[in-house]
């Protein structure tokens with residue numbers, strides 16, 4: 001027989017198994033991945049998040065898509081692409097790209113910053129915001145920000161004639177890096193910290 | 199709370215959405231247990247899960263292979279016919295020197311979706327045969343790690359968005375692979391919704407316990 005305190009039970013991030021929190025870094029009893037419980041376990045998440053935010057700047061300044069037709073070369077940025085679609089009357093598609101490429105990344109940055117700060121400092125301690133739900137929702141919508149990168153990949157693979165050619169721009173790499181590190185930051189965020197500092 | 203030993207922790211469940219602690223109870227075949235606080239599904243019990251999972255993952259694999267062999271979309275532009283396949287999409291990025299984006303796309307739309315279905319297929323097969331408990335364990339751990347990184351569904355929507363951008367410039371024809379990809383994504387979404395990794399862990403525990411007894 002062993003005696004456990006219900007408050008000391010925690011869920012493994014990887015496999016979901018229930019583990020006893022021994023107040024130190026221990027491997028999960030089922031899958032062996034690290035169950036950490038240190039006060040500084042937000043550092044990794046911060047580092048990923050900052051990288052993602054820095055990469056997001058060139059992602060918006062440089063062209064995402066470059067169209068070469070009959071000798072003329074024209075680049076369009078993410079926002080430029082949205083505006084162009086809107087002007088052509090493709091409102092739903094313009095909105096999808098706007099949400100996926102501009103709004104979702106920014107919301108995700110803000111939510112992660114809020115969560116990372118709130119688990120360390122007593123900000124919004126008794127607020128009604130359900131942090132678990134917030135985290136869960138940003139996790140769910142996060143991958144959709146890849147849409148524009150896929151669209152560029154598809155167009156570049158499809159259109160490469162002698163006179164008309166579409167190629168990916170520098171922003172595609174910057175944006176992909178940004179999405180990649182945002183996803184890493186969210187995964188590195190220790191959800192259990194929410195409980196501890198609630 | 200008093201427990202027999204650490205193994206008994208397997209009968210406890212922490213809700214993945216709201217982190218409430220629950221004790222596992224036996225439920226009837228074909229039903230599911232819901233979280234008392236947030237209402238999300240904690241686990242389901244289906245005595246046919248292994249057969250069912252095996253059939254779904256085999257079908258998914260067939261459609262995935264078909265989706266990769268044939269053209270997704272064909273267009274006619276200035277009298278030239280062009281087409282893309284899934285592999286061509288990321289290979290074209292490599293050709294243009296976009297190695298990071300190319301690699302990322304290769305993993306998100308090809309390697310991970312394929313790997314997930316291969317792992318599921320092997321898992322359900324081995325569980326059905328009640329063989330190699332250590333290997334099924336490694337497969338389950340690998341599955342939990344790569345599950346969030348498969349983006350076939352998002353890629354499918356991206357194809358539609360890309361085509362909308364081409365309306366008026368080129369004549370567009372959907373290829374066979376587009377429809378097989380639609381079916382594959384359907385199976386993928388259905389499986390992720392209906393079979394959680396935690397339920398495969400439970401199935402594994404149940405089957406190997408029967409084997410030992």
Ligand SMILES: [Zn+2]
Pocket residue numbers: 012013014015016017028029030031032033
């Ligand atoms: Zn684990």
Ligand SMILES: [Zn+2]
Pocket residue numbers: 213214215216217218233234235236237238
């Ligand atoms: Zn719940």
